[in-house]
Amino acid sequence: MPQQYTFGKATASYPDVPYEEKERLFREVKEDPRYEDFLYGCYECGICVSACPSARFYDYSPRVIAQTMAREDVDRFYEILAEDIWNCAQCFSCVRCPRQNNPGGLVTLIREVAVRNGIQETRDVLQGYTRVIYKVMLKGNQVSPDMLQPDFFPDWGPWVASFRGNMEIWRQAIPVDTLRGVTDAAWRTADNTLRELYTIWFETGNLDIIEEVDEGLYELLLDVMEEELEDWE
Amino acid sequence: MSEGTVLIIGAGPAGLEAARTAAQLGANVVLVEKRDRVGGTPDESNYAKLTHHFRDADEAIGELAEAATSHPHVQVLTNSQVVSVAGEAGDFRVGIQNGAGAKTVHAGAIIVATGFQHFDPGRETQYYNYYSFSDVITIADMEGMLKAHQVVRPSNGQPPERVAFIQCVGSRDRQIGNEYCSKVCCGIASKQAIEVKQQLPNSRVFIFYIDMRMYGYWENELYWPAQEQHHVNYVKGLVSEILAKDDRLLIRGEDTTMGRPMEVVMDLVVLSVGMEPSQGTRQVAEILGLEQNKYGYIQAGGPTHIDPVATSRPGIFVAGAAARPSDLDDTFATAGLAAARAVATLRQPVMA
Numbered sequence: 001m002p003q004q005y006t007f008g009k010a011t012a013s014y015p016d017v018p019y020e021e022k023e024r025l026f027r028e029v030k031e032d033p034r035y036e037d038f039l040y041g042c043y044e045c046g047i048c049v050s051a052c053p054s055a056r057f058y059d060y061s062p063r064v065i066a067q068t069m070a071r072e073d074v075d076r077f078y079e080i081l082a083e084d085i086w087n088c089a090q091c092f093s094c095v096r097c098p099r100q101n102n103p104g105g106l107v108t109l110i111r112e113v114a115v116r117n118g119i120q121e122t123r124d125v126l127q128g129y130t131r132v133i134y135k136v137m138l139k140g141n142q143v144s145p146d147m148l149q150p151d152f153f154p155d156w157g158p159w160v161a162s163f164r165g166n167m168e169i170w171r172q173a174i175p176v177d178t179l180r181g182v183t184d185a186a187w188r189t190a191d192n193t194l195r196e197l198y199t200i201w202f203e204t205g206n207l208d209i210i211e212e213v214d215e216g217l218y219e220l221l222l223d224v225m226e227e228e229l230e231d232w233e
Numbered sequence: 234m235s236e237g238t239v240l241i242i243g244a245g246p247a248g249l250e251a252a253r254t255a256a257q258l259g260a261n262v263v264l265v266e267k268r269d270r271v272g273g274t275p276d277e278s279n280y281a282k283l284t285h286h287f288r289d290a291d292e293a294i295g296e297l298a299e300a301a302t303s304h305p306h307v308q309v310l311t312n313s314q315v316v317s318v319a320g321e322a323g324d325f326r327v328g329i330q331n332g333a334g335a336k337t338v339h340a341g342a343i344i345v346a347t348g349f350q351h352f353d354p355g356r357e358t359q360y361y362n363y364y365s366f367s368d369v370i371t372i373a374d375m376e377g378m379l380k381a382h383q384v385v386r387p388s389n390g391q392p393p394e395r396v397a398f399i400q401c402v403g404s405r406d407r408q409i410g411n412e413y414c415s416k417v418c419c420g421i422a423s424k425q426a427i428e429v430k431q432q433l434p435n436s437r438v439f440i441f442y443i444d445m446r447m448y449g450y451w452e453n454e455l456y457w458p459a460q461e462q463h464h465v466n467y468v469k470g471l472v473s474e475i476l477a478k479d480d481r482l483l484i485r486g487e488d489t490t491m492g493r494p495m496e497v498v499m500d501l502v503v504l505s506v507g508m509e510p511s512q513g514t515r516q517v518a519e520i521l522g523l524e525q526n527k528y529g530y531i532q533a534g535g536p537t538h539i540d541p542v543a544t545s546r547p548g549i550f551v552a553g554a555a556a557r558p559s560d561l562d563d564t565f566a567t568a569g570l571a572a573a574r575a576v577a578t579l580r581q582p583v584m585a
Contacts, residue, residue: 040460
C-alpha cells in the first residue's frame with residue numbers, strides 16, 4: 001500500500017475509494033497540458049481566499065486546492081474532487097496569486113476529470129442542473145423565466161414559488177427596458193443556429209460527457225438533436 | 234607600502250576575507266587560527282555546496298583561502314590562540330600561544346572573526362531524540378552525506394524514501410535561550426532538500442517550518458525552485474515529537490494551514506539546527522574584554538548602535554558570525570567593512 005500523506009481523518013460524506021483509484025484520477029488531472037500553467041508552487045499567503053466570493057459563504061478555500069495539488073496529497077485531492085470543486089463559482093478572482101497560480105483553473109481541470117469519470121458525487125451534484133443543461137444544449141440559452149418551477153429548483157429555496165406566482169410583477173421591476181415584461185419568450189432560436197449548435201455538441205464530444213453523468217438526459221437530448229439534424233440533411 | 238599590522242583572529246570565511254581585503258588595502262596582516270588549517274566551519278563541518286549557485290564549498294572557500302594566504306603581506310599562524318591583549322587602538326600588544334611557545338604581536342587594530350557553532354540538539358534536553366535515534370541527524374550531518382553522495386539512513390545504510398527537515402531547532406526558542414532567528418537554516422534546508430531530490434529523485438522531502446525566511450534572492454534561487462522543480466513539500470507547523478515506529482520514525486505535529494493534526498512516517502529526519510556563538514568567540518570576547526550580548530555573541534553596533542563591525546572596544550572590530558547569525562553575504566560584507574575600518578585605524582588611530 002502506498003504511503004499516504006494525509007494527516008488526521010477526513011469527515012467525508014461520501015464513500016471512500018481505494019487509494020490507487022484516487023491516484024489514477026490525480027494523475028489524470030496532472031497530465032492535462034494546462035496543469036503546468038495553473039500551478040507553480042504555493043506559499044500559503046491566502047490572497048486567493050481573501051479574493052474568493054465562495055470562501056465567504058462556503059467551507060471552501062482556493063488555497064487548499066493549490067496546496068493540495070502542490071503537495072500531492074492524494075487523499076485530500078479526492079475530497080476536493082468529490083466535494084470542494086462545486087463550491088467554486090469559477091469567477092477566477094483567485095488568479096491575482098503572486099506565484100501566478102490559478103486555483104480556479106485547477107478546479108476546472110478537476111471538474112472535467114470528475115465528469116469524464118462519471119464520479120457518483122458529481123452525478124449527484126449535477127442532478128439539480130438537468131433542466132439547465134437541457135435548455136442550454138437544446139436552445140443555446142440559459143434558464144428562462146417561465147421555467148421557474150418549485151419542483152425543478154429546490155436549491156433556490158422556498159422563494160421560488162413566490163417568484164413564480166408573481167412573475168409579472170418581478171419582471172416589471174427589472175430596470176432594463178428590453179427585459180421588462182418578458183416572461184415567456186423561452187429564447188426562441190433560429191433553426192440554422194440550432195443545427196450549428198448541435199453539430200458542435202456532437203463534434204466536440206460534449207454529448208459523450210453528458211452520457212457519463214446523466215444517461216437519461218443524454219437519451220433525451222440525442223433524440224431531439226438527431227431528428228433536427230436529419231431534417232436538415 | 235605598509236602602514237602597520239592588522240591582527241585577525243579566526244581563519245574562516247570572515248577572517249580570510251578580512252585578511253585579503255586588509256592586505257589589498259596595504260596593511261600587514263597576521264591571521265591567527267586555532268586549527269591546523271584555514272577554512273573555518275565550512276571546512277571543519279564538511280560543507281558540500283554553498284547556497285550561491287550551489288558552488289562546491291571546498292572549491293569556493295579554497296579559492297578564498299588561496300587569495301588570502303598567498304598574499305605577501307599576510308602571515309598565517311595556525312595551531313595558535315590569542316591569550317592576552319594589552320594597549321589600545323593603534324598600539325595593541327597581543328599575546329599568542331602555540332605549540333612552540335608564546336610570542337607577542339604588535340598590531341594597530343584587531344578583527345575578531347571567530348564565528349559560530351551549530352546548535353547541539355542534545356545540549357540541554359534530548360531534543361527530538363537526536364542522541365537516541367540514529368536516523369535523526371542535523372543539517373551539519375547532512376552536509377557530509379551530500380558531499381559523499383551517500384544520503385542514507387544511518388541505521389541501515391539504505392537510501393531514505395521519506396525525508397523530513399524540521400526548522401528552528403535551537404532558534405526562536407525562549408526555553409532554550411536562543412530567541413533570535415539563525416537566519417540561514419531556511420535557505421540551507423531548502424538547498425539540502427533540492428540536493429536530496431537530485432541525488433534521490435524518488436524520495437519525498439518535507440520541510441516543517443514556523444516561517445520560511447527566504448531573504449532576497451533565496452526566494453527565487455532556492456524556495457521557488459525547491460517547490461516548483463523539485464516538489465519539496467513545505468508544511469507550516471513544527472513537529473512536537475519523534476517516535477520510533479517499527480524501524481521508521483513517526484513524527485507528530487500540526488499541519489496548521491490545512492487545520493489538522495498530523496502524524497506521518499519518515500525514514501530520515503534532519504534537524505535544522507541554528508547558530509550559536511562558538512566557544513572561540515566566547516573565549517576571545519573574554520580575553521579581549523569585549524561586551525557580549527545575552528546570547529554570547531560579541532556586541533556590535535558601537536556608540537551609534539548602527540555600525541555592524543564596531544565592538545565595545547575602539548580599534549577592535551568584529552566580522553561575520555561572531556557578532557550575529559550570518560550568511561556568507563553578511564560575512565563577506567562585514568569582513569570587508571571590518572578590514573576597511575581596521576586599516577583606517579592604522580592610519581588615524583585617534584579616529585577609531
